[in-house]
Amino acid sequence: MPMEIITDEDLKLTCAGFYWRVNLEHKDVRVLCCAPLEQDGLTNGFSTRTGGTSSLPRDALNLAGFSIDAAENITENRRRFLKSFKGHWTLATCWQVHGATVRAVHDANNASSNANELCDALITNTANVLVGVQTADCVPVLLGDARTGASAAIHAGWRGTSISIVGQTLQRMSLEYGTRIEDVRAAIGPAARACCYEVGAEVIELFRERFAYADDLLTETRAGHALIDLQRANCNQLIAAGVDESRIHTAPFCTMCRTDLFFSYRRENALHGRTGRLLAVIGRAEENVR
Numbered sequence: 001m002p003m004e005i006i007t008d009e010d011l012k013l014t015c016a017g018f019y020w021r022v023n024l025e026h027k028d029v030r031v032l033c034c035a036p037l038e039q040d041g042l043t044n045g046f047s048t049r050t051g052g053t054s055s056l057p058r059d060a061l062n063l064a065g066f067s068i069d070a071a072e073n074i075t076e077n078r079r080r081f082l083k084s085f086k087g088h089w090t091l092a093t094c095w096q097v098h099g100a101t102v103r104a105v106h107d108a109n110n111a112s113s114n115a116n117e118l119c120d121a122l123i124t125n126t127a128n129v130l131v132g133v134q135t136a137d138c139v140p141v142l143l144g145d146a147r148t149g150a151s152a153a154i155h156a157g158w159r160g161t162s163i164s165i166v167g168q169t170l171q172r173m174s175l176e177y178g179t180r181i182e183d184v185r186a187a188i189g190p191a192a193r194a195c196c197y198e199v200g201a202e203v204i205e206l207f208r209e210r211f212a213y214a215d216d217l218l219t220e221t222r223a224g225h226a227l228i229d230l231q232r233a234n235c236n237q238l239i240a241a242g243v244d245e246s247r248i249h250t251a252p253f254c255t256m257c258r259t260d261l262f263f264s265y266r267r268e269n270a271l272h273g274r275t276g277r278l279l280a281v282i283g284r285a286e287e288n289v290r
């Protein structure tokens with residue numbers, strides 16, 4: 001039997017609560033999954049850039065961004081991505097505008113037809129619907145509530161984070177589905193991390209105005225500039241809303257450091273004038289409905 005090679009990266013991933021899902025049909029399509037959410041009965045995944053048909057620059061799994069890629073590429077890439085998950089799924093996405101509007105997806109038949117609705121978080125408790133947000137450096141956050149089967153996909157860039165979109169999504173989940181905070185588990189996905197993501201005075205001031213702990217998120221670089229930790233900011237907001245820290249899992253990947261695995265708007269847009277989009281999805285399979 002061949003010896004399994006365990007790398008530092010695998011160890012780090014396992015400790016953080018994540019694993020790579022194998023796609024049997026397309027071996028190059030790698031999807032990062034949060035294991036504890038999966039064990040709660042919530043199918044979930046963060047896409048990577050490999051194994052697709054888009055020339056961004058090649059074989060790229062671009063899952064959104066219709067203005068920069070042919071629709072047939074995106075459709076085929078989404079088909080391949082969804083093959084990573086057992087069963088038949090309907091994908092629900094939205095037109096993201098860096099706001100704090102939360103949309104509830106009630107009907108699997110209409111789930112995919114509202115893709116042009118403006119919002120930055122989607123919630124559902126409908127079986128076999130995957131709610132999804134697109135990112136390329138912004139923070140994708142997935143929430144799951146095993147008791148009610150409700151879930152959420154949230155797009156939190158610096159604007160969404162500054163208006164606490166995760167807190168607003170949690171409130172909406174409790175209104176719509178009776179979600180109790182203590183039942184919520186969260187996965188914070190790959191994003192531009194504090195090693196790379198520099199912001200200017202406008203963002204620094206905004207965060208200082210809104211969050212007492214803002215300086216813990218910021219590392220000054222040069223006059224009027226700082227590196228910001230948006231994964232941590234969203235983690236802090238989840239904790240402030242009452243989610244137990246042990247139920248928050250943060251993927252140990254920076255999209256700006258790891259352009260071999262992820263799309264990075266900041267790294268690639270300046271170089272190539274366009275960037276692909278990743279998808280973060282979550283939902284509940286029919287067989288897990290209790």
Ligand SMILES: [Zn+2]
Nearest residue numbers: 195196254257
């Ligand atoms: Zn980095």
